[in-house]
Amino acid sequence: MAGHSKFNNIKHRKGAQDKKRSAQFSKLSREITVAAKSGMPDPDMNPRLRLAVNNAKAVSMPKDGIQRAIDKASANEGDDYNEVRYEGFGPGGVSLIIETLTDNTNRTFTNVRTIISRNGGNIGETGSVSHGFDHVGYIQYPASAGDEDTVMEAVMEAGGDDIASSEDGHEIWTAMEDLHEVSGALEKTLGEAESVKLAWRPTVEVEVDEAQAVAILGLIDALEEDDDVQTVWGNFSVSDEIMEKLNAE
Numbered sequence: 001m002a003g004h005s006k007f008n009n010i011k012h013r014k015g016a017q018d019k020k021r022s023a024q025f026s027k028l029s030r031e032i033t034v035a036a037k038s039g040m041p042d043p044d045m046n047p048r049l050r051l052a053v054n055n056a057k058a059v060s061m062p063k064d065g066i067q068r069a070i071d072k073a074s075a076n077e078g079d080d081y082n083e084v085r086y087e088g089f090g091p092g093g094v095s096l097i098i099e100t101l102t103d104n105t106n107r108t109f110t111n112v113r114t115i116i117s118r119n120g121g122n123i124g125e126t127g128s129v130s131h132g133f134d135h136v137g138y139i140q141y142p143a144s145a146g147d148e149d150t151v152m153e154a155v156m157e158a159g160g161d162d163i164a165s166s167e168d169g170h171e172i173w174t175a176m177e178d179l180h181e182v183s184g185a186l187e188k189t190l191g192e193a194e195s196v197k198l199a200w201r202p203t204v205e206v207e208v209d210e211a212q213a214v215a216i217l218g219l220i221d222a223l224e225e226d227d228d229v230q231t232v233w234g235n236f237s238v239s240d241e242i243m244e245k246l247n248a249e
Contacts, residue, residue, distance in 0.1 A: 027230055028056045029069040030101050034081050036073030047180035051196050054183075058194050086112050087129045090121040091215035092208050094236045095129035097200045102228040111226050119219035130200070132235060136161075137179025138199035139172040145190045158185035169194070173201060202235030213238045213246065 032052045039046040043053045049070070056066050081101040086109070088096050096116075102108040113123045139160070145151055148165040155163050155172050160182050162173040174182045176198060183196045208216060213236075220232050 023225070023227065024059060025056075025061050025065060026227065027101075028052065028059070028061055029065060030081060031230065032056060032066060032069035033073045034083075034101055036070045037076075041070050041074045050180065051183070054192065054196055058192070084108060085126070085130075086123060087126060088112075088116050088121055088123040089129070090116070090119070090219050090234065090236075092206065092212040092236070094121075094206055094208065094212075094216055094234050095132055095202070096121070096219075097130060097133060097233040098223055098229055099231045099233075100228045101230055108226075108228040111228070112223065115222045115226065116219065119222055120215055121219060129235075132204060133200040133202050133233065135176055136199055136201050137174035137176050137182065138195070138197055138201070139174070139179075139183050139186060139193050140195040141170040141172070141186075141190055141193050143167060143169045145170060151190065154186055154189045155182075158182045158189070160186070173199075197231070200233040202233075205235050205237040208236045208238060210242045210245065212236075213242055217246075 032049065035046065035049040035052045038048060041049070043050040053066055053070075081103050082105060084100050084102055084105055086098040086100065088098070090096050098112055100108050100112070116123050141151065143166075146154070148163075148170075151165060151170045151172075152163050158181075159178055160172050160174045164171045172182075172186070179196065179198065183193060186193065216234065216236055220234070223229050223232050
């Protein structure tokens with residue numbers, strides 16, 4: 001995803017995300033519990049759990065909430081969640097990948113399909129759009145982490161594959177299997193990242209106009225309001241001019 005589009009899209013939705021902080025914590029808690037159940041309940045011994053905990057800390061999730069989610073897994077409490085990926089198309093032919101954690105796949109499929117269709121898109125078969133994405137590691141740092149040259153040098157030394165920098169921050173891409181190692185190395189030189197996760201990076205982007213951008217961002221907001229939806233990835237790119245206009249509204 002182009003460096004400018006990802007950060008500005010996040011910025012555009014910041015107000016909505018702030019209003020949904022409790023829901024965000026609930027989703028993070030679910031991911032922490034699932035990660036802890038998938039391996040050791042110790043972040044130092046479980047890379048997935050470490051990523052989940054770091055992402056929770058990045059949005060100021062309380063420490064006791066993080067610990068409760070880990071303890072729930074250790075005690076084998078709570079619902080058993082399945083990781084289910086849905087693929088579809090949004091306004092303007094944009095490809096979407098929706099990652100969910102669900103204890104009821106029928107409910108989640110119905111909700112995702114309904115949200116997409118109500119917002120000008122349609123759900124597709126598994127594999128219908130994922131062939132146009134690479135499954136990779138993704139690390140996000142704020143602009144305050146350093147200038148582009150400083151961060152690029154750190155990324156090269158850490159073994160990262162690619163970097164996109166803008167005035168909003170830095171996006172770093174790695175091979176999926178190298179994410180834990182690269183993020184750990186970067187933490188020593190740049191500090192704690194804002195986000196570390198597995199991501200779907202489009203191989204080709206679709207430039208959208210203002211009307212399409214509004215529709216797509218509205219669709220993504222609606223999807224992210226669903227309790228079962230963890231992350232939404234798309235292959236769209238929005239120009240700085242359009243994003244500035246949307247942010248001003």
